[in-house]
Amino acid sequence: MPIIPSMRRPDPAPGADDAVPAGMRIAGAFSWRLLVVGALLAVVIALVVLLSEIVVPFLIALLLCALLAPMSSFLQRHRWPKWAAVLSSLILVVVVIGVLALVVTAQIRYDLPSLEHRLHVQIRSLQSLLDSEPFGITVKQVNEWVSKGTAYLQSHASSILSGFQEAGTGAVHALEGLFIIVFTTIFVLIDGPRIWAWVVRIFPRRARPRIDVAGAAGWKTLTSFIRVQLVVAITDALGVVIGALILQVPLAIPIGVIVFMGAFVPVVGAIVAGVVAVLVALVFNGWVPALIMLGIVVLVQQLESHVLHPFLTGSAVKVHPLGVVLGVTAGTTIAGVVGAFFAVPFIATVNAMVTAAAAWRPEDGSAAEALDASADAAPTDHGGVQS
Secondary structure (H helix, E strand, O other): OOOOOOOOOOOOOOOHHHHOOHHHHHHHHHHHHHHHHHHHHHHHHHHHHHOHHHHHHHHHHHHHHHHHHHHHHHHHHOOOOHHHHHHHHHHHHHHHHHHHHHHHHHHHHHHHHHHHHHHHHHHHHHHHHHHOOOOOOOHHHHHHHHHHHHHHHHHOHHHHHHHHHHHHHHHHHHHHHHHHHHHHHHHHHHHHHHHHHHHHHHOOHHHHHHHHHHHHHHHHHHHHHHHHHHHHHHHHHHHHHHHHHHOOOOOHHHHHHHHHHHOOOOOHHHHHHHHHHHHHHHHHHOHHHHHHHHHHHHHHHHHHHHHHHHHHHOOOOOOOHHHHHHHHHHHHHHHHHHHHHHHHHHHHHHHHHHHHHHHOOHHHOOHHHHOOOOOOOOOOOOOOOOO
16 A cells, blocks of 8 residues: 655744744834834924924914814804805904904003003112122112123124014014915815815725714814813913902903913913913012912812813813823924924824724714715815814
């Protein structure tokens, strides 16, 4: 009987792959992928920094659209034409900004004589304090320092002039940014669904439903975040203004505007706005009103942290406080104040998009399935970038 050779394949000879532990191979696979992702993120950040004069106004316009889109949609649901709803929303923003500017200007003009008198009194008190022990700084020394400062300014007049020229260039860039903000806001509010449908069609067909779901979740989170921040900012500003008016601190309304703007920069903005309020109270009212003002600022911040944010945010914006702190720090390191301003809405939006994309399943369905069929049809019942 012939001997039939065995059909079993011989065991492979031990090679280099067998010499590397499985955990090391997995770590190496993760490592090179992380390096690729990190390199892509570095390229994206570099492009954003390089094109910051376009990117920053565009992001501001998106935040403005997230604030105005619900109002525009509300008016359209009540049979307003789309152009009238969008125009009314923009006019409302302009009117609010104009009224705030007029009120701030009026209070500064009203308080200016009193501020000058109080400032002279505080300067004389400071001079008396510095002239006494242990400082021992005389008026003659102060005059010498002033003379040296004047000589320094005269010797560096050319550099100061170049600084003014740079400021003029910055003003031109600011006008260009305002132009981008206005037109981006108008077009996104009017034709946002079509724009988003075009963006989704850039991706492969199989990925479109997942991208559409992620975009819808991100837009919902962004609009919720902006509304929450607006309510929080108004509450903070009212609390500080009422406290300043009770203590008769000058420039109460301008301080309130600073607090309102600072509330849109979590952590950092609240600290800076509180320091400004306390310093104004210290300079013009004394240390006792300044301490009371400090207590008011701390109370308002505690109300914001423990009542307003948990109550208003709910499950719409899920960002851990540690993520907020680290995000604001990273944004400040990368892009300064601008990075701190956009850090939290960016983190909240990306978190919502990633979570929604990961949770999506093909059987869930998506509006993206109808994108190809409705590519030439302009949607008329939405006011944002969400399709």
